[in-house]
Structure formats: structure tokens, C-alpha cells
Amino acid sequence: MWLGTKSYWKINSTSLRLSADGSRNPEDSYKLVYLTFFLMGIGSLLPWNFFITAKQYWLYKLSNSTDQNKHSGLGDYFESYLSIASAVPSVLCLILSFFLVNRLSPKVRILSSLVVMLLVFVVTTVLVKVDVSEYRMEFFAGTLVSVAVVSGASNIFCGSMFGISGYFPMRISQAFISGQAMGGTLTVLASIVTLAVSEDVTTNALSYFLIADVFILLCIISFLLLPNYAYSRHYMAAATCVSPGTLNEERSPTGGVPPLQPIIKKAGVLGLCVFYVFFVSISVFPSVSSGIQSMNTDSGSPWATTYFVPLTSFLLYNVADFSGRQVTAWVQTPGPTSRVLPVLVLCRSVMVPLLMFCNYQPRNHLHTVLFPHDVYPVVFNCLLGLSNGYLGTLPMIYGPKVVPRELAEATGVVMSFFLTLGLAVGSAFSVLIVHNI
Template identity: 80%
Template structure:
């Protein structure tokens, strides 16, 4: 035996691999102290010694990689919805010129964001169902890398089209954009569900890093949009730099994911997950179930899943379709703050920064707990955000002419509250889900929780179209 290798425990002692014991709930930990845990693991002689000891995450490399994966999972969606000025320019009735003047209204530009939300969320639900069916059929590497490649190809095409004149074929450009969004969103959710699934095998800090990264993706896209508006003299130049930034970052996600198996910390937990699966296979007669059982997952997580569903349903009802249509009451002053930068700052940047803060808070504060009845009550209380944002200075108002909150401070406060509560109340059930089920179901549970999230986005996006039409 190598002198540096830890002393092997005696054969008559019981243990649980560290990679798995770190994910136990408090009840599981108590039962572990009282006796051997044998229901989910094979005998200790069949588990490699390497999984019994947890290496350190040197320089937090694995944490950073999962944080980057979180950014990459929602970056495509955020880049599409944040480029509001570009889409208005491309779909308006006077897009022959790229000046800074007012764009003539058209049905395509008025309702683009609502249809964008539908085109992105409906295929996402279907892809997450597919992801659940494939979780035991295709390796996570195949699902993650193939989805990233698809996203990169679509974004390269979108980048090329920035400099193409579509003034004579706006309808075709509109349909093509929605198709691109559908493909990208489906691939993004396949990627997101797969990454969140494998994060379920890691300690909770890794799942939290992934979810915080998703919020940072929105923040970075909002900052990139504002910088492009400030630096670029032409809306197409701004969009070109904007989408090139997305291309580079998606490529970075591919590179960093390929580095993940080379790190000892991540190899350790992935090996522990493999050992758990091997134990289940041996207990089940030597053959692995092709589709994970859904009933035991839902029995443990249905309240958490519905909480995730409703949090994101409420958020997507008003963001970005309604919140990005709120204009400054001083817009006629001609100031860049009230014209060019008001929507990118108050709608996109503030929301995403608040969302990131809410998600990051869960790293230090995890209250209420997974079984608390307070959590769903707080989730239901967010319903009040919908009428609050609807009655801000959203323009144009064709039916609902009343504006109750006519000062610029109101959308600032409401968007911050919307983002903060979305981040905190949306993250808690997401990180609780894979931890309240048996360890061999952690990856499948991560996919199921992602399904609830995306289903909430799909339903909320349908209501957002109705809200925009009603206003």
C-alpha cells in the first residue's frame, strides 16, 4: 500500500461514502450514526477506496465550473430577451435606417416578447420530458455537450443575421427567430436539466453555485446590453458585439465542462454516484431500470415542485413582456437615462441583480426548510407582483388606461422585489429536491425539478401574452 494512502477501515465496520453522506438529510445522518446504511449501497468491499474520502475543491475550481454552467444554461434565453432594441429595430416598419429615432409600431414588434416567451418555454417542457426518459439511456456527457454545440451553432447563425437587411421579409425573420429560440431553449433546458441532475450527486453548495450562475447569466447579459448601447453608434453594431459575446461564452462553457472530469473533487463525487447506481443494479437483479421511477420522486417532492412551478410562473407573467414595456414618465425630456437606458437598467439589470442576490442568499440562509408549510405560503404571496407591475407606466395602453404607479421609482422597487423573491424562493425548493429522495434518484429528481421550473415558465408565458393584450 502507498504510504500516502489512508488506512483502510476494518472489514466489519460500516460506512457510507463521503460523497453520498454529504447529501443526506438530517434524518439520514441520525440513522447513519445508529447503524449501517445498507439499503442503497453495495457492501464496502465492492466500493473503491477512492470514494470513501472526500478531496478538497482546490481553489474552488469545481464550484466555479458549475457557476459557469449555470450562467451558460440561461445565457441564451437572457441574450435573446435583453436585446430589446435590436428586435424592435429589426421588426419595426421603418428598419431601413438604423438611427436612434422612434421606430414605427408593428404587430410583430409589439407582441414579439410574448411570443418569444412561448416559443422558448413550450419546447423546453418537451425537451425536459425527453431528458427524463434519456437520463439512464444516454450519458450526461453526451446530453450536455450535444446541447451546447446546438446552442453555439444557432447563436452563430443569429450573429451572422445581425448585418443582413430583413426589411423586405420581416415576417420570415420573425418566424425564423422564433424557431431559433425554440431550438436554443430546448437545447438549453436539456443542458440545464442534465447539469442540475449531476449536481445532485454533489454537496448542496454545488447545486447552489449552479442556480446562482443562472441568475448571473441574466446579469451579465443586461450589463453587456447596456455597454453595447453606450459604446456602439449603430443598433446593429451593438447587437453584433452583443451576440459575439454570447458565442464566446458558450464556447467557454464547452471548454470548462471538458475540464471537469480532470479534477479530483468532481471525479470523487461522480465515482460515488456510479457506486450507488451499481448497488441499485445488483439489488435489482443486475439490470438497471431504463426510466427512473417517477412515483417515489413525486411523493417526496410534489410540494417543492409546485412551489418552483408557481414562482417562475408568476415571474414570467410580467418579466420581460410587461416590465420591459414600462417607460419613464419623463421620456419626453429626451435624456438618455429616460429613453435609451431606462428599460435596460430598471427592467433587465435590476431584476437580474436582485435575482442573483436572492439566489446567492440561499448559500448562507436556508429558511424555511423543505417540509415547512411557510414556503408554499410565501410563494403564493408573490401573486401580488402581477397587478403591481401591470399598473406601472406600461406603454402603449390600448385597453387598461389606468396607471396607479406613475413615478419611475415604482418599477425600480417592484422589479427588485420580483427578482429578489424569484431568486430566493425559486432556489430553495430546487436545491431541496435532490436531497429529500434516495441517493440513486438524485439525478432524476434534478431533472424533475427542472421540469416543474420550465412548466411554470411555459404557463406563465401564455398568461403574459394575455396580460399584454389586456393592457
């Protein structure tokens, strides 16, 4: 039986500060481990964020125009295609990651994933200055393949990082999850800066993707430095029942598949909460939210024509998402067994019709616009981001803490699987939403 949310976390956090022999655990000097996991959180969703935020670049490549009023079949549904190409291989790779938990070390899984992500982004960067006007379908197909590969790799990376964060105190898991939201915010800021600096869409995209290349390289270097910190060595050594300093050791080749039944029994409801939170979010972001145009586009002002979508759809959502995740560092309520948590998660369903009835364009079937003012998408995107950040983070950090310690890493992968499955199903649903509008 749970002792109550506050009592549980108080006891849990106290036990984490003391090792088995009663001695105090090492301190996280200068918060280097916290910052490393925060940085890894940024890197875990960086590829996805950079792909979906470069809307003007993809529109230009697929239609040879940056005019959002000149629509093509590929351009109208591109965000939904990206979502599907990203989510489906991600689910498969997370299943693979679960089977590899006891067979490959976190070092192998994480570094190999980062290298694959870096290689794909280098190729994407090179293609920015290549004329593909005669090969748009081939470019479109190649882009989706790139998204599939990089998303699969990033989800193995994400699942593995979140899995090992389960061995650390809860604030380390929270750092990783907050970093994911910050990755989206930094991506949008980079996009806005490049838009402001240059009017040439390919020059913007080149600068944009080069930032991603450098950042993934920083993630590789930071992870290689992680075993040098006494704080991380202590928790990883305790988790793997080996002597300190063996963070990079291979797991036993005879290690079997982690038992799934006790994980589902303890964390199944939390996993379903994660699934539904991200299902709702990806159903409307970015496929619907990025299609909502300002009511003042005829004015020709930069706000209405250039910055409205980057600011209202991407920046506000990501800042709100980051804020919601940060709140969980101080407030963890409802608790892991509370019935209020699933109810709040289900209440987010209202966000889908709210955004559908904003000024999304073009409208071929659903002609009614119930929320015509520009303030509506601002408010709705903030609510979508805040609720996604808070209600998505709570079950993610609860999951590895409600199972036995030896199942923490496997539970982290399972929770990531529920998250990615929500993204996959929500991506397919987003296509239906866009089609019906």
C-alpha cells in the same frame, strides 16, 4: 420524519464530507468545481437572456426603427412570442431528458446541447448584418424557430447539469443556480456597454451576440475539463457506482426509465413551488416590465429614452435575482417540509397587478396608471427579482436532497421540468396580460 431544518442539513453536510469507508473526501482545490458549475449556470440561461435583452435590435429588425413609440403588431408582442417559443419546446425536451437519464451519459446530453446552442447563436450573429427589411415575417418566423431550438437544447443542458449537481454537496447545486442569475446580470451589462459604445444598433447587436458565441465555447471547454478534477470524479463515481475517473462513461443501455412516483411523493410540493414562482415571474418579466416607460421620456435625456428599460427592467431584476439566490448559500429557511414556503410563494401573486399598473405603454384597454413615478418599477422589479431568486432556489436545491441518492439526477430533471412548465404557462399568460393592458 424530518429532524428539523438545521439538524437535517447539519447531518447531511457532515455525511457528505466523509466517504463510505470513513476517509475524508477530496477537497475542491481552488474551488474549480464550484466555479465550473457556476459557469455552467451562467451558460444554461445565456441564450434566453441574450434573446430577450436585445430589445432594441429586435425592434429595429421588425419595424426598421428603434423608436419605441413606433409600434408594430410584431414589436408589441415580441417578448411574449419569444417566451412561448422558448417555453413550449423546453417542456418537451425536459420530458425527453427524463427518459434519457439512464440511457445517455450526462456528457452526451450536455455537450450535444452546447454544440446546438453554439450553432444557433453563430447563425443569429451572421444575420445581424443581413438586410431583412423585405422579409420581416420570414425573419420573425426564423427567429422564433431559432429560439425554440436553442431553448430546447439549453433546457436539456440545464436539466442534465442540475441533475448531476444533485450528486454533489448542496453548495454545488447552489453554485449552478446562482450562475443562472449571474448569466442574466452579465447579459444586461453587455447590452448596456454595447449601447454606450456605439449608437448603431446592428454594431451593438453584433458585439453582443459575439460575446454569447465566445461564452458558450468557454462552457464546452470547461465541461470537458471537469473530469480532470479529483473532487468531481469522487462524487460522480460514487453516484454511478463505478470506479473513479468514469465521469464520461455511458450509462448502461439496459437502464430503464427512473420511477416517477417516489420522486413526486417526496418532492411534488417543492416542484409545485418552483412552478408557481417562475409562472408569476415570466408572466410579467420581460413582457410587462420591459414595456414600462419613464415618465420623463419627453425630456429627451439618455436615462429616460435609452437606459431606463435596460437598467430598471433587466439589470435591477437580474441583480436582485442573483442576490436572492446567493442568500440561499447561507440561509435555508423555510425548510423543505415547512408550510410557510408554499404560502410565501403564493404571496408573490401580488407582483402581477403591481407591475401592470405602472406606466406600461401603449395602454389600449387598461388606462389607469396607479404607480406613475419612475421609482415604482425600480422597487417592484427588485422585489420580483429577490423573491424569484430566493423562493425559486430553495425548492430547487431541496428537491434532489429529499429523495434516495440514486434518484437525485432524475429528481433534478423533474424539478427543472416544473420550472420550465411554469415558464411555459406563464408565457402564455403574459400574452393575455399584455393584451388586456
